[in-house]
Amino acid sequence: MRGRQGMALILILWVVTLVGLLVLWTGREVRTVVGGAQGFSLAAGDYLLAYSGLQEALVRLTLSDPExxxxxxxxxxxxxxxxxxxxxxxxxxxxRLNVNRAKEDALAGVLEEVGLAADEVAQAILDFKDRDNVPRPQGAEEEYYQGLTPPYRPVNRPFQVLEELLYVKGIDRDVLYRRQPPRLLDLVTLWGGRTVQPQEGEAxxxxxxxxxxxxxxxxxxxxxxxxxxxxxxxxxxxxxxxxxxxxxxxxx
Incomplete structure (x- = not known):
């Protein structure tokens, strides 16, 4: 009889332990889901707010009242x-400087402003978009990019979106999108005609x-x-x- 009672007690303890673990796991999952939902809600709110501001700007640019x-x-x-x-x-x-049309010295000037190894990254940009597979002295071509994880190839054509600069040797998200200026995104374009670096104070x-x-x-x-x-x-x-x-x- 006592043996059966002992077995029953052990079984009860196991059940209690499993229930406790289940409660802890469920609580953690609930907190994760709630936290994720709150983060999604904040992101969605910012997204809608920013695009409302964009539409408002377009309207205000074309108001008939000059004031x-x-x-x-x-x-x-x-x-x-x-x-x-x-x-x-x-x-x-x-x-802004057009990265598809600018020469090496103009690119180097802009890259120096954002704290990069100007000559090296300028040559890497030119190599990334030119059609040949011969790297410049400080540049990078297919052999370099194929050695990365994961490997990829240069586009060998003009840049189509500014985000493609993130694939160029020496450029990362911090350089392109950093909070404090200067950030590269603010200095370059694909749609302007400028091929030389703007001078300080130029308007x-x-x-x-x-x-x-x-x-x-x-x-x-x-x-x-x-x-x-x-x-x-x-x-x-x-x-x-x-x-x-x-x-x-x-x-x-």
């Missing part, structure tokens, strides 16, 4: 939407107003998320603006 109309002059402006504060900046895109001589057919960059920051869009001003079309490029990122 209320925004000028694409690079001035940082503040918006409040649903009680949240946004920073918005609109500026001409053609003043556009024309009046800061929208020009038909010209590209403009709109940057909206919620404090956590940044949305950047390059749009073309086409006043005689239904949408007035055509989006050429758009990206979202969390500054590091």
């Amino acid at each position: 209320a109309r925004w000028a694409p002059d690079g001035t940082r402006k503040t918006l409040r939407i649903d009680g949240r504060r946004l920073e918005v900046c609109v500026e001409p895109e053609h003043l 556009e001589e024309e009046e800061p107003e929208l020009k038909p057919g010209r590209s403009y960059r709109i940057t909206v920051s919620t404090g956590r998320l940044t949305v950047m869009a390059v749009v073309v001003y086409l006043p005689h079309t239904e949408g007035v603006f055509k989006v050429r490029y758009r990206c979202e990122f969390y500054p590091r």
Whole structure:
């Protein structure tokens, strides 16, 4: 009898232990799910807020009232939407350096501003997009990229989106998206005509107003998320603006 009671007690203890472990595991899973849901909710809220700011900027750029109309002059402006504060900046895109057309010395000048090994990374950019497989003295071609994990190949064509720069030797997300300027994303473009590095203090001589057919960059920051869009001003079309490029990122 006592043997049976002992076995029963051991069985009960095992059941209690298993139930306790199940409760702990379930609690951890619930906390993980709740935390993930809260994180998703914050991200979705920032996303919607930033795009609301982008649409608001497009509207204010074309207001008929000159006092209320925004000028694409690079001035940082503040918006409040649903009680949240946004920073918005609109500026001409053609003043930035075009990485598809710039020469090595111009690229090196911009890369030096963001603290990179200027000559090495400039040559790596040129190697990444040229058609041959012969690396420049400080550059990198297919042999280098095939040795990475995972391996990949240079695009051997002009860059199509700015994110492709992340695959170039010497460039990472911190350089492209960092929170504090200068960040590479702010200095280069694929849609402007400039092939030489802008000089310090250089400004556009024309009046800061929208020009038909010209590209403009709109940057909206919620404090956590940044949305950047390059749009073309086409006043005689239904949408007035055509989006050429758009990206979202969390500054590091």
